[in-house]
Amino acid sequence: MTLKNASILVIDDDTDVLTAVRLLLKTEVKDVVTEKNPQMLQTLLSARKFDVILLDMNFTSSINTGNEGLFWLRKIKELKSDAAVIMITAYGDVDLAVRSLKDGAADFVVKPWHNDRLIGTIKEVLKKREGSGSSERTTDNTTIIGNELLGESETMQAIFYKIEKLGPTDANILVLGENGTGKDLIAKAIHQHSLRADKPFVKVDVGALTDSLFESELFGHKKGAFTDAREDRAGRFESANGGTIFLDEIGNISLQQQAKLLSVLQNRTVTRLGSNTPVPVDVRLVCATNLPIAELANETRFRKDLIYRINTVEIIMPPLRKRGKDIMLLAKHFNNMYCRKYMKPQLPFDASAIDKLMTYPFPGNVRELQYTIERAVIMAEGEELTAADLLFSPIEFATAANDEPDEMKLSNIEKNTILKVIEKHNGNITRAARELGLTRTALYRRLSKYDI
Structure with a gap:
């Protein structure tokens, strides 16, 4: 659907906002309806069909203060309206606006907006709505911003x-x-x-x-x-x-x-x-x-x-240990980068390396992961990166030891990792030692040390 054929409903208790949006859109769209009171939504949606609803996040009401926009968004969905909903929010409510996307909003705009961007947002929502046949936000699978x-x-x-x-x-x-x-x-x-x-x-x-x-x-x-x-x-x-x-x-x-x-x-x-x-x-x-x-x-x-x-x-910014699948995404990115830099063939991660990366807490976060992969690529002698190639820096543990709870201390991390690997291999010490990058003797010493 083109913008010229669209019917827009604007719900905001700020008269100045309603006036500004009406003046901006009246020459751009088929028609624009403005309303101060969100309680009129049912009447308006029963009387006619809208393609896009611009809905404010906050109203001067007693309905769950700070979350009124989410309340009325759910009401729109309950009324089975197929209009795409764009939330209007202030800087301080951006987290709520992001949450509204999960609740079915198509997009949001931040006050004060640039007119060109508001119109561009409406056009994009109409385009997505036309392509999907619904007002649900289409998920963008983009995984990278910039180059890093x-x-x-x-x-x-x-x-x-x-x-x-x-x-x-x-x-x-x-x-x-x-x-x-x-x-x-x-x-x-x-x-x-x-x-x-x-x-x-x-x-x-x-x-x-x-x-x-x-x-x-x-x-x-x-x-x-x-x-x-x-x-x-x-x-x-x-x-x-x-x-x-x-x-x-x-x-x-x-x-x-x-x-x-x-x-x-x-x-x-x-x-x-x-x-x-x-x-x-x-x-x-x-x-x-x-x-x-x-x-x-x-x-x-x-x-x-x-x-x-x-x-x-x-x-x-969340710590790397709380980013789940991003650990391997970043590891592969750094792997490719350093293989090119040091003119080495591609070195895929084997299962033991993946398991070691996914169970390590990364006290030094992405920076530590980057340096770990660089060292591994430089020192690797095989055609794959194994657990033995991944050597984590004791510097990060020394720093983290004073800040992290007991379960994040080096000794506990090592003990828990050994237990997981031994359990994974059903008690086979030879296989567990190989995955941990240790000799059988070294692993037995650690079993004795931790009374396992």
């Missing part, structure tokens, strides 16, 4: 969808997750999907900057501002003007540094050291930290007003 960020798991698909929807906005993004999960790749993907994609992407590890370097690095300096300032120098904010600035390890900056950063974000200007002249900057801000949000909420450690400023929407 891969994932087939449900959690990663939700993140990809967030990137796609949030990218074109100017919302400030806070990326949370353990070290090695790929937070910097999320930041790059957001930039690539933004309207600033052809502008600079500037990354700064702010956690590594001393107080003396913080202002100079971020905001720039004038010649003579301090001993080594031999010439004028633009800071990272000026370098990122028009584009995106990515502040990594934001949770590690001091309260004094936070105050200076907050001033820049509020005023949208920077003042170089040694100057009194503010310079306007227009940047999209993406921040990342490995600290849990609860620690950032501690005002003795992090200013709450800065948290609100940098965290319009948060994206939480």
Whole structure:
């Protein structure tokens, strides 16, 4: 169906939104009907047929506050309407909007939207509806964003969808997750999907900057501002003007540094050291930290007003151990990459290698997996990668041992792995030792050590 032949229903309790959408669509579609009260849905859907319904996520009612959109989405489905439903949401409700896709919504748009993108979204939904014959969202099996960020798991698909929807906005993004999960790749993907994609992407590890370097690095300096300032120098904010600035390890900056950063974000200007002249900057801000949000909420450690400023929407990168089938997807990707790099023939994983990868907890996350596969490809002597080729770094275990619960400690992981492999081979020590990459004698020593 073409946009010109479509009938659109818009449900939103904001009169300004209804007016704006009606003015935008009245020359683009067959007809557009607007309604403030969602309780009129049954009457409207009984009286006529609509091709697309634009439905707000929040209404000023007492129905499950914050989830009204999901409530009315279910009502539309109960009324057997075959209209495709597009949810209208604010930045803070993106997680709910993603959930609405599982409940049958076709898509969602984030306020404030660009008119071209809203019309494009409606066109795409109409196209999918025509092809599928229903309003159910067709699943996109895309597993990669850009050239590096891969994932087939449900959690990663939700993140990809967030990137796609949030990218074109100017919302400030806070990326949370353990070290090695790929937070910097999320930041790059957001930039690539933004309207600033052809502008600079500037990354700064702010956690590594001393107080003396913080202002100079971020905001720039004038010649003579301090001993080594031999010439004028633009800071990272000026370098990122028009584009995106990515502040990594934001949770590690001091309260004094936070105050200076907050001033820049509020005023949208920077003042170089040694100057009194503010310079306007227009940047999209993406921040990342490995600290849990609860620690950032501690005002003795992090200013709450800065948290609100940098965290319009948060994206939480899951640890690799919780990404299921993504482990082998990434392992094969790194395997192919390093076989090409080191000019080796393809080295497929045998069953023992796959089992070892899938049972290992990866305290170092994707970064540890990448280095493990690189070492394996370099050192492999056979035509396949086996469990014996996969040597995990003791450095990651040493770091994780102080942070993980008892079941994640090295000794317990080793004991549990041995038990699983022995059980898998029905007590055959020779086969178990071969899969674990150990000699029979070494395996017997471990059995004695763990009293197995």
